[in-house]
Amino acid sequence: MKALLLDLDRTLVDVQSFTDYEASVVDLEARFGELPGSDIPETYWRPATLRAMEVLVAWAGDPRWQEASDLIEAHELAAVEVSTPMPGVARFVDAIAGIPTVVVTLMGPAAARAALDRHGIDLPVIGRRVDLRPKPAPDQLLAGAELLGVEASACTMVGDSSWDHGAAVAAGAGFVGVGSTDFPPGVPVAADLVTALGLLPAS
Ligand SMILES: [Mg+2]
DSSP, X not given: OOEEEEOOBTTTEEOGGGOOHHHHHHHHHHHHSSOOOOOOOOOSSOHHHHHHHHHHHHTTTSTTHHHHHHHHHXXXXXXXXXXXXXXXXXXXXXXXXXXXXXXXXXXXXXXXXXXXXXXXXXXXXEOOOTTSOOTTSSHHHHHHHHHHTSOGGGEEEEESXXXXXXXXXXXXXXXXXXXXXXXXXXXXXXXXXHHHHTTSOOO
């Protein structure tokens, strides 16, 4: 492992539990009417969280994507103010100092930066954006590897969701799950970030 790709939400910081994705779906329906579906992985998120992300996956490359993302991000930004650190995050971030690392998240870019800043996590971040298909597509992870100047195959992704795992597999990166049981058999999974340190490849 030459580099790390880290999910943000419920991996480093919990914003998701405080984000009113239910209201974001109401906003999307009010603006766009019937919302599209997409073939997305099962995961443990609340139905409205999954629905909001499903719309962004379905509309990847569509002119409506940016406005939809902005409507959702308003709710994410509100939740950042009450977000909480995930267990072990400070120790984890200290331990990976010196390893090239980028945060790769489905959150909007302003909300993602604000969440990291609020919790003193000084790492670059690639949030969702119009020119990258969202996770579980590999695009965001490939952009992260490019930012670090390494191949995706030299990276290990750490994340809490099957969407992170799917994106890592699609990008050809390694993967360590953390804090959930959202993964297929055989995937290394740690209960928390400190334990995850012991599962990272040595080189
Ligand atoms: Mg997450």
